[in-house]
Amino acid sequence: MANIVLEKLVKNFGKQTAVKDLSLEINDKEFIALLGPSGCGKTTTMNMISGLLKPDSGKIFFDGKLMNPVPPGKRGVGFMFQNYAVFTFLNVFDNISFGLRIRNVPKVQIDKAVNEVARLLQIRHLLNMSASSLSINDMQRVALARSMITKPQIFLLDEPLSNLDASLRAVMRAELKKIQQELGQTAIYVTHDQVEAMSLADRIAVMNFAVLQQYDTPHNVYNRPKNLFVANFIGSPTINFFEGVYRTGEFLLSDFSGGRISVSSKQKNEVEERLKQEKIVVGIRPEHLKVCDTEKQSRPKLKAKVVSYEPLGSRTVVYMHPDSNPSVIIKSAMGSGYKPKIGELKFIDFEEKALYLFDRETEDLAVRFS
Amino acid sequence: MASIRVEKVRKRFKNTEAVKGLDLEIKDGEFFCILGPPGAGKTTLLRLIVGLETPDEGNIYIGDESVVGIHPSKRGIAMIFQNLALYPDKTVFDNIAFPLRQQNVEEQEIERRVGDVAKELHIDWLLEKIPSQLSGGERQRVAIGRAIVRQPKAYLMDEPLSNLDALLRLEMRVSLKELQTSLKETFVYVTHDQVEALSMGDRIAVLNEGTLQQVGDPETIYQKPNNMFVATILGSPPMNFLMCDIEKKKDGVRIKHKAFSLETQQKHLLEALERSNGSGGVVLGLRPEEVTIHKEKKAGAPVPAEIYVTEPLGNETIVDVALGDNVIKVIAEPDFEGRSGEKIWIGIECSKLHFFDDETHECLYHASDRDEINIV
Numbered sequence: 001m002a003n004i005v006l007e008k009l010v011k012n013f014g015k016q017t018a019v020k021d022l023s024l025e026i027n028d029k030e031f032i033a034l035l036g037p038s039g040c041g042k043t044t045t046m047n048m049i050s051g052l053l054k055p056d057s058g059k060i061f062f063d064g065k066l067m068n069p070v071p072p073g074k075r076g077v078g079f080m081f082q083n084y085a086v087f088t089f090l091n092v093f094d095n096i097s098f099g100l101r102i103r104n105v106p107k108v109q110i111d112k113a114v115n116e117v118a119r120l121l122q123i124r125h126l127l128n129m130s131a132s133s134l135s136i137n138d139m140q141r142v143a144l145a146r147s148m149i150t151k152p153q154i155f156l157l158d159e160p161l162s163n164l165d166a167s168l169r170a171v172m173r174a175e176l177k178k179i180q181q182e183l184g185q186t187a188i189y190v191t192h193d194q195v196e197a198m199s200l201a202d203r204i205a206v207m208n209f210a211v212l213q214q215y216d217t218p219h220n221v222y223n224r225p226k227n228l229f230v231a232n233f234i235g236s237p238t239i240n241f242f243e244g245v246y247r248t249g250e251f252l253l254s255d256f257s258g259g260r261i262s263v264s265s266k267q268k269n270e271v272e273e274r275l276k277q278e279k280i281v282v283g284i285r286p287e288h289l290k291v292c293d294t295e296k297q298s299r300p301k302l303k304a305k306v307v308s309y310e311p312l313g314s315r316t317v318v319y320m321h322p323d324s325n326p327s328v329i330i331k332s333a334m335g336s337g338y339k340p341k342i343g344e345l346k347f348i349d350f351e352e353k354a355l356y357l358f359d360r361e362t363e364d365l366a367v368r369f370s
Numbered sequence: 371m372a373s374i375r376v377e378k379v380r381k382r383f384k385n386t387e388a389v390k391g392l393d394l395e396i397k398d399g400e401f402f403c404i405l406g407p408p409g410a411g412k413t414t415l416l417r418l419i420v421g422l423e424t425p426d427e428g429n430i431y432i433g434d435e436s437v438v439g440i441h442p443s444k445r446g447i448a449m450i451f452q453n454l455a456l457y458p459d460k461t462v463f464d465n466i467a468f469p470l471r472q473q474n475v476e477e478q479e480i481e482r483r484v485g486d487v488a489k490e491l492h493i494d495w496l497l498e499k500i501p502s503q504l505s506g507g508e509r510q511r512v513a514i515g516r517a518i519v520r521q522p523k524a525y526l527m528d529e530p531l532s533n534l535d536a537l538l539r540l541e542m543r544v545s546l547k548e549l550q551t552s553l554k555e556t557f558v559y560v561t562h563d564q565v566e567a568l569s570m571g572d573r574i575a576v577l578n579e580g581t582l583q584q585v586g587d588p589e590t591i592y593q594k595p596n597n598m599f600v601a602t603i604l605g606s607p608p609m610n611f612l613m614c615d616i617e618k619k620k621d622g623v624r625i626k627h628k629a630f631s632l633e634t635q636q637k638h639l640l641e642a643l644e645r646s647n648g649s650g651g652v653v654l655g656l657r658p659e660e661v662t663i664h665k666e667k668k669a670g671a672p673v674p675a676e677i678y679v680t681e682p683l684g685n686e687t688i689v690d691v692a693l694g695d696n697v698i699k700v701i702a703e704p705d706f707e708g709r710s711g712e713k714i715w716i717g718i719e720c721s722k723l724h725f726f727d728d729e730t731h732e733c734l735y736h737a738s739d740r741d742e743i744n745i746v
Contacts, residue, residue, distance in 0.1 A: 165407060165562075166564070166606065166608075167602050167603075167607070167608045170606070170607045170608065170699065173681065174678060174679050174681065174690040174697065174699070177679040177681070178678060178679050178690075178710065181679070181710055195683060198681070198682060198683045198684055199681030199682065199683060199688065200681070218682045218683075218684065219682060219684075222682075222684030222685075223684075234684060235684050235685060236683075236685075237540060238540065285684075285685065286685070287685045287704075307544060307547075307548045308543075308544050308547040308548055308551070308569070308570075309569075310543075310565070310568060310569030310570075311568060311569075311588045311589055311592070312565065312568050312569070312606070313568065313592040313604060313605045313606075313657070313659075314605070314606075314657065314658065314659035314701060317569070319544045326492075329541065329544055333685065336659070342551055343551075
């Protein structure tokens with residue numbers, strides 16, 4: 001049982017602010033991800049939770065108890081890192097039981113505990129093997145088992161999958177999620193990979209430049225991103241952005257010749273109410289932007305030239321330039337068989353409800369049409 | 371402009387054979403990707419082509435000329451590195467002009483050639499800037515400009531994008547492909563990232579443990595993988611595999627998995643299964659996008675299964691489905707909702723199944739629309 005509260009945490013390294021006024025509540029048994037590009041402060045945040053770093057100011061509570069004065073070893077926190085820290089000179093059993101043996105836990109109890117986590121992680125058949133003979137995948141499971149066996153109430157994972165190849169990573173992602181659900185520990189997962197954060201976490205804390213940008217469910221960070229940064233950071237391929245201005249019921253997009261999208265009367269009031277000034281950025285996710293052949297099929301009547309496409313098997317991503325601006329790239333996710341000609345002039349189509357409208361100055365989401 | 375031909379090339383380093391008798395033909399003007407995991411031999415292969423390594427056996431041709439024994443600088447090939455290696459204090463012009471000045475080309479000639487290259491790459495308005503004032507894509511163009519100005523016969527690249535963050539990588543992929551399309555030069559591109567290979571390669575060579583697994587265009591490699599290795603390295607998530615038993619029937623076979631069975635009388639499939647080296651089993655391969663999930667049993671969804679976990683990614687949801695003793699990954703709609711442990715029914719697109727030898731892991735058969743395979 002552990003809920004975690006971070007209250008106005010600040011950490012500076014010299015003149016550099018690593019974490020700025022971070023407040024976060026993590027519920028008991030919740031799986032949250034700290035997501036952001038390198039240098040955003042996510043690892044510093046994790047190190048303050050574990051006690052490896054002391055905040056310059058602010059408070060950390062576990063279950064209402066102030067943790068600031070408590071040393072790392074006494075916080076009941078388990079770790080898992082990207083370099084799996086398995087002792088290669090020990091066998092698997094001794095690796096897993098390590099944390100219990102140094103605590104002088106009786107042998108019978110150790111046996112029982114090792115068998116239990118080994119069963120959960122499906123590595124029982126490996127217990128007598130030397131750790132040095134393990135595959136990377138099994139090595140990672142052993143590392144996980146070793147952290148789990150001390151039953152920490154809080155689990156901190158720092159990019160634990162980043163050394164694995166893509167297909168193993170996909171398998172381990174599902175495994176980690178399943179194990180966390182079964183164990184019911186509070187878990188904090190640090191990553192720069194939005195796919196991992198989206199697929200694993202109950203809630204995602206998106207950070208950038210030491211500041212928390214948004215803390216919400218995967219569904220909401222994707223569909224209701226707080227600002228341009230979050231919208232751009234989440235989703236693959238990334239969201240399309242078009243700069244423009246709003247004038248009396250229309251968006252004028254300068255990247256396209258004659259680029260104007262009229263706003264339905266239903267949405268017009270909300271746009272005018274929520275928009276503080278006329279400069280805007282219109283966002284459209286690639287899966288909501290379709291390529292079509294004729295102007296008739298294109299509701300917004302926007303022209304674009306195909307520059308390349310990626311047949312990714314389950315879908316084809318098409319890249320285009322707007323007809324008036326070759327430095328902007330438009331991304332569209334089409335079906336698996338789609339095969340455009342490079343250099344061809346096409347039209348793009350989307351529904352009004354697919355649009356995200358951002359304020360150009362504050363960069364915050366102003367209106368989400370759906 | 372040149373084709374590149376690698377003929378029965380072997381290369382050994384002490385105890386490991388990095389390249390084991392490789393044949394490869396890269397066509398003039400194509401974007402050719404060499405894809406494989408770390409240790410596959412792809413970088414060694416590239417170094418052999420450039421001339422940084424000498425093959426123990428075999429021959430390498432650039433155009434019609436054998437280049438074994440020829441010094442790298444005389445092979446007329448440009449290598450573009452991961453860290454684009456631009457001079458930070460030199461202007462774009464001076465960076466591009468650098469190789470020409472090395473060769474003591476006249477300043478007037480340099481100006482003309484740099485100008486031409488810059489125009490071709492759409493960076494002529496950046497000539498007076500220094501690298502730190504450029505975007506990632508522009509810097510890449512400058513690095514390529516510096517290679518182009520020497521007029522090489524081919525461009526070789528070793529994971530040039532791997533140090534970049536995801537957003538920049540995407541931008542660079544598009545710009546590199548666009549560039550090659552307009553230059554129409556031979557590009558050889560080494561990568562371990564299947565997305566890069568699928569997105570840029572006109573053709574892809576898949577390498578593993580020093581041997582060539584398959585060469586083909588992206589669609590073929592994805593839809594008709596030669597073996598389980600190729601099937602795994604492409605696709606995200608990769609292909610699912612289910613170990614099945616084969617039971618011979620009077621006029622066909624029954625392919626049995628713990629959660630379902632398939633029946634077929636399809637002649638070509640039966641013949642293919644006969645060729646199997648294995649112990650009476652077969653590995654069924656199914657792509658995550660060829661499985662559908664339903665909350666109720668119906669004609670198109672006859673197989674009982676259970677949700678293991680769900681992974682909402684925003685544009686789609688990956689559902690990990692417990693099927694017998696296996697867990698398979700299935701791509702579902704973005705708004706799919708389900709609890710771990712929830713009972714579901716799945717449908718399998720039988721015309722998109724792949725059958726692999728359970729011992730050699732070679733592909734025995736790719737199903738098609740014409741095949742009659744039924745779930746029973």
